[in-house]
Amino acid sequence: MAQDTPGWELFRTFLGVLQAGSLSAAARELGLTQPTAGRHVAALEKALSLTLFTRSQTGLLPTDAARALQPYAESMAATAAALQREASSQADSLERVRGAVRITASEVIGVEVLPPILARLRQQQPGLVVELVISNRLQDLLHREADIAVRMTPPHHEALIAQRLGGIELGMHAHRDYLARRGTPRTEAELLGHDLIGFDTETPFIRALARSIGAVKRDAFALRTDNDLAQLAAIRAGHGIGFCQVGLAKRHGALVRVMPKRFAFKLDTWLAMHEDLRASPRCQVTFQALAEGLRAYIEG
CATH class of the missing domain: 3.40.190.10 (Periplasmic binding protein-like II)
Structure with missing residues (x-):
């Protein structure tokens, strides 16, 4: 490695090229010219005595060395932004x-x-x-x-x-129009006959809630998504019954809580x-x- 320590500007450009995939795209994001971005990458490779990118038809491909440096460059970027x-x-x-x-x-x-x-x-x-x-x-x-x-x-x-x-309280909710069409479930067996909205991928958080949701498993969901906002939007649209923060349901007057004694837990x-x-x-x-x-x- 050269004696002079590479400056942040070189690592900033290196990270920009990693994220953008090409010199031209990185230069636009960073407010540089493409030749300047290329000089930054070349200077960093020379200072570190490493090859960081190889050229391909689709752009610049990061080497294993570049991938190894990436988390450190990201940490530098976060620190620079905080500074x-x-x-x-x-x-x-x-x-x-x-x-x-x-x-x-x-x-x-x-x-x-x-x-x-x-x-x-x-x-x-x-x-x-x-x-x-x-x-x-x-x-x-x-x-x-x-x-x-x-x-x-x-x-x-x-x-x-x-x-x-x-603790933010969660419960099962549905749009009142949905309940008017399908009826309000009173038991878990009745609930399983409804269109349920829930997760697609089981996570440690979901597994921790298994005791609360009981028999309501992934296979029971008519709509599966891991995006919490998409679940909330589906409930508001009358797609079916799903988990929602009680405070948000109160703000949306059309949402009705279902089986509150059976399904209630706090975040x-x-x-x-x-x-x-x-x-x-x-x-x-x-x-x-x-x-x-x-x-x-x-x-x-």
Whole structure:
């Protein structure tokens, strides 16, 4: 390896080419010219004494060495983004909260629950910019993929500040028009005769809920999807009966809860951020607003 350590700009271009699959596409994404992107890749290969890409008819193919470096480059990108967010918040007077906060949440929470909370936060803090990452994959707070996370599992790492907000209640629901057509089930046997909406792939979370859903297995579902938003949309459309957060069903007056005594469980809900952000004004106000808003939602 050369003595000079490659700069972040070279790794940034390397990661862009990995993700885009070609120099031209990466250059467009990064705001570079294609020759500049090519020089960056060549300089990094020379500095590392490695071949990172091979050319093919479909573009640039990453070598095994490139794949081995990818997670480290992604970690560098996350750290660089976190540094930029922190710098933007410190560049102005500390009397005003400014800068970007990156929040991660699951699909349903991010789309259905957080928007009104974030809208109120925007009104209170117009200098604050929110970057919302909606994914059921747990973002890595330790490596600063996000600043604040809404999670349904308790964070265990000592470097994370975590607050338990309560349990979000789930139950089986259907559109009233569907129940008017098909009738309301009173027993599990009757329920199995209905059009049920549920998961396609069994996950550890689903297996943990097996005791709650009983005989309602994958084979019983008339509509199978692992996308929680698609399940919710299907319930609202009158496709059948499926699991839905009770708070969301109350907001949608046409949804009716089915067999509440038989099917009821709660999702433990947590808010977490890295302890290094404790003194960050932008993260403090965002964390507090999320905690207050989510508690209000949970409590109905």
